[in-house]
Amino acid sequence: MIGTPVDEHLNPDPEAVPNAVISLLDVLKDGQHLVLRSTVYPGVTKLVEKVIANSGRKIDVSFCAERIAEGKAVEELIALPQIISARTPEAVERAKNLFGCLTQNVIVVSPEEAELAKLFTNTWRYIKFAAANQLYTIANDFGVDFERVRHAITHDYPRAADMPGAGFAAGPCLFKDTMQLAAFNNNNFTLGHSSMMINEGLPLYLVSRLEKNYDLSKMTIGILGMAFKAESDDIRSSLSYKLKRILRFKAESVLCADSLVHDDASLVSEDELLKQVDLVVIGAPHRRYASLKISQPVIDIWNIRKQGVLI
Structure with a gap:
């Protein structure tokens, strides 16, 4: 392809x-x-x-x-x-x-209409995810759980029913197509570029919040889920790897696991990760993580474990 x-x-x-x-x-x-x-x-x-x-x-x-x-x-x-x-x-x-x-x-x-329809579709989704992620950071910095706010907004309120939760907006299409559209418009696409900075900046934001609450330099951090989306084995453009690079600079060590991913030899098993780490970050919200027994603190911006998203 x-x-x-x-x-x-x-x-x-x-x-x-x-x-x-x-x-x-x-x-x-x-x-x-x-x-x-x-x-x-x-x-x-x-x-x-x-x-x-x-x-x-x-x-x-x-x-x-x-x-x-x-x-x-x-x-x-x-x-x-x-x-x-x-x-x-x-x-x-x-x-x-x-x-x-x-x-x-x-x-x-027409062919030109179809070309734009494809780009507009992916760009629209990328912008929506960026809006949700920006609102998440605003709520989080205010000490409020964004997921509770989102539930209040969307519950039985159809005009906000499609408001996404926070999470890594990544993969091989959305970011790339938003940048294609920006280039096509002579890089005059403030909304697209802002969305890129919000979505691509989310791993940095998470680490900055962790640093306020933990001494990362003395901790081993575990990332569960390295695919770019839930229930996938595709790691292309996954922001879990960006999170890993940032944490390797900040933390004492970083371990990563994803039972669905088979083309990354550096990954360890979930059992090994949970035996060694001091804190767990959910990188991709695979369904199995919702009920996985984890004794360490868990950072779950996806709210897959239904414990809230406040850091």
Whole structure:
């Protein structure tokens, strides 16, 4: 799978997808239907169409934005509306026939509209998580449990029903796509950049709060959950690793565990972690942590253990 990557300077590479298509020209044939699904920088569909046109091949190109959540692909491929787009009526019809096998709920837009729809979707979610995280820090600094406030706001109040709780907003899509949108708008995206600073700054904030209550330099800290989200084994862009780096500088030592993650040899078992650490931080809210027996103090900004989120 090839999307539009963002480099270490937060600049997107709009040539990644067109270059991938160029590398496939030897196997592409007339009459085929090329469907782009991954997030692309606005205008990339047009670049791909140009690559195909310059090759002399007669291939229909569609951009049909994929919007499923990781871990819910089978369910959401059928349950969610499918956004499809193409430049010609023939390509639109082929896309409708293809995705009509999954659902009759198909939304037809232009390629540029579809590209923005995908970016706007992920950016909107990233901003919502940032708003919740900012409100969390405000409440926490005031000595108030944000989760109790959020419950009071959302209980039987539909206009605030979608207010998320606090937590690490990470993974391979939301941050990257927000930065793509910022670059597309000539970096004139204050809301997006502010959201990045709030979400990416949350591990630093947690450690600063811990330092006010504990002498971290004499403690072994355990992080439970290293995936970027609950019930996942995906550690890409996980903020648990950012938290680990900060704590390694501040604490005497840091141990990490995640029974779902199998591609990090530095992880220890949950039993080993709980035997050695002085304090536990929930990095990813896997369901099993809700009832896991932990005798040490637990920092749980997700409220997976239903003990509140005040630090």
